[in-house]
Each structure stands twice: as structure tokens, then as C-alpha cells.
């Protein structure tokens with residue numbers, strides 16, 4: 001399994017290659033990317049690489065991705081306890097969503113505490129409506145950073161399905177055995 005440092009290097013290398021390719025394509029007018037879209041992609045890719053790595057499922061111990069949160073790293077300990085290493089957290093579609101959902105929960109809790117402590121507190125709001133052109137680079141950047149991690153870990157896209165299929169199979173075998181015993 002690659003270390004956190006190796007994962008970072010792989011992602012940085014992939015980002016460099018992609019940026020160069022995007023630059024060449026937009027110079028030849030084959031691709032149009034606005035500066036905001038480029039920034040969104042970069043921010044989401046960096047967040048996915050450094051702050052929301054799949055290896056946060058190890059956050060109940062010492063792990064690189066927890067360290068990037070500084071003193072806030074302890075906030076990820078429950079996530080590490082909740083998710084088995086390389087289980088659902090390392091699946092291609094749901095895995096990245098578990099970290100976003102957990103982060104949303106953390107933010108909701110923190111905002112709730114802040115609001116009750118300081119009722120007149122003015123917090124930044126998200127401008128509405130958000131266009132697809134704004135969101136898409138964020139989603140792409142985040143998911144790409146996650147998938148590069150999973151590829152480096154040698155995890156296939158059907159990881160989650162295979163995992164649940166195996167569990168289902170084991171359960172069916174158990175039921176069959178129980179039934180056979182009853183006969």
C-alpha cells in the first residue's frame with residue numbers, strides 16, 4: 001500500500017500532466033476553461049488529495065491526511081472508528097461521498113454551536129443558485145483526486161459491489177447451513 005507521501009506525489013504529478021494538457025488544448029481552442037473553473041478544479045483536487053483522503057479511515061490512529069487538519073485532526077477520529085480501513089471508505093462512488101457527508105455534519109454541528117454561543121454572528125452564505133458550470137469542476141477535481149488514490153491502492157471500481165456481494169453470499173451460505181441443520 002503506498003504511503004501518504006507517495007499518494008500525494010502521484011496526485012501532484014497527475015495534476016501537473018492534466019494542467020499541461022488543458023493548457024495545450026485551450027491554446028488550440030479545443031477546450032474552454034474559465035479562470036473560476038480552473039480554480040474550482042484545483043481547490044477541489046487539493047482538498048481531495050490532502051484534506052479528504054480515503055485514508056482518513058485510519059484517523060483513529062496516526063495518518064498523514066489527519067495531520068493536514070492540524071489541531072482539528074481529532075474531528076476525524078470518529079470517522080476512522082466508524083469506517084474499516086479500505087472498506088466502504090475506499091469504494092469509488094460512495095466512499096468519497098461518506099467524507100463529504102461527514103464534513104457536512106461537522107460543519108452543521110460547529111455552526112450550530114457557534115450560533116447558540118453567539119446569536120448575532122454573521123456567517124458567510126452560499127450564493128444561490130449555483131450553476132452546473134461552477135459545480136462540475138469541483139466534482140471532477142474531487143472525484144479525480146480520490147480515484148487516483150484508489151488506483152494507486154490497486155482498488156477496482158467494483159470494490160464496493162464485490163464487498164457487499166461477498167457479504168450477501170456469506171449470509172446465504174449461513175442461512176442454507178441453518179436450514180440444513182433444522183431438517
Ligand SMILES: [Zn+2]
Pocket residue numbers: 054055090149153
Ligand atoms: Zn488508501
